[in-house]
Amino acid sequence: MRILLTNDDGVYAPGLRALLPELRRLGEVVVVAPATEQSAVGHSVTINNPLIVQEVLDEERRPLGWAVEGRPADCVKLALRELLPARPDVIVSGLNAGSNAGINVLYSGTVAAAIEGAFFRVTSIACSLEYSKPTPPDFARGAALARRVVEQLLARRPAAGSLFNVNIPDLERHTPRGVRVVPQNLAAFEESYDRRTDPRGRVYFWSNPEFGCPDPHPDTDVTALAEGWVSVTPLQFNLTHENLLREIGDWNLRL
């Protein structure tokens, strides 16, 4: 099996490095990942700047893949269109430092890389590990758990282009209870800004690191994680609101 491994924390990030030996148990792994951290870049793509690529070696100086000065979605595009000698059987994105559940799925570069893979009709799996700052998470244990889920998903031979979002709960707080298959939580997050003034009198805002989902819907990715389960959510990229589509078809819109 040919596996493309990418992420949004950068090619040298510990989460990707922990997932590498786990995925090598499943097949041949090539890494194409951002040269630098790209958290919260969503489905950005680079159109006005050159995408500089550099070959990267692993710890034993064997070819590992490429670092790309671009976004996670750029990495997947470049890998499939230019860099890989053959189409991968699966794309894995992660292991992200931090969960990607609820509406965070839309902000996430980790998930965007997997969605980009699904555009190419390659089965793609985003893997993320929740953690409580400032404790550094146990990426090795998280990666082993993620690999077990990836392995079982692939063993079922899902249709090409299937897309999955896997989240591992905070391992400092939980011994994972098992796997829950759950939908994406759709409730809004709470977040706030810190307002400041610079020495020149300009106003600026810092996004505060604390954010939460005070009222999650039950039986979703957010609640499963909070209860110590590994969450698996199959995703799709059709944003059409089908019910509203039918409704407004009768609205007789005109110019």
Next chain:
Amino acid sequence: MRILLTNDDGVYAPGLRALLPELRRLGEVVVVAPATEQSAVGHSVTINNPLIVQEVLDEERRPLGWAVEGRPADCVKLALRELLPARPDVIVSGLNAGSNAGINVLYSGTVAAAIEGAFFRVTSIACSLEYSKPTPPDFARGAALARRVVEQLLARRPAAGSLFNVNIPDLERHTPRGVRVVPQNLAAFEESYDRRTDPRGRVYFWSNPEFGCPDPHPDTDVTALAEGWVSVTPLQFNLTHENLLREIGDWNLRL
């Protein structure tokens, strides 16, 4: 009616400036938009940099709103959480220079701003104008057409948080035939890269500007635009693949 106007081409972009007088016919407009162009940034948000904001005046030196050194989604968040004196009744994002149809919906900063508005349960409408480079598009005509659609959508009093994606066809090629309510096209786009080597021997790639959708599904946003219709697609941000969710619920995944 209180209208928040944003975009991804930047606060001084001609598309936003053309939409402003049109929307002022519908209500009181406040602009909170990126200070600089943010095309193809998707649903990026800024977490590691300060969001510098500056007040902006209109041509008659009346307060227009704020320029934010951030992403389109940051603008909506900051507007609703910090900058606006009251919650807007509707958020309009655009008028974008270039269409946002098919899977481009996921790359688009214009659409991401509208999705962010829907997270806040504010009705949000993304408006984009297709054009054939290098001819500059007729933003004034495009904005008048977009406003007519926005006006009719709001007249129907959609549920708070409703989300619409409106595309105006290329006005150089078409006299718009009317409005089509259509789903998002899901077919992959064709795109390519130009491979080069820098003076230091590093390989880099430019994304080529030509991309197309060679095999679009019939009766979608992509085909409606190509045939000269204004397209309206109601959107949602639930990425859960409901059928696959039911299927893999039986897969007995375990750790």
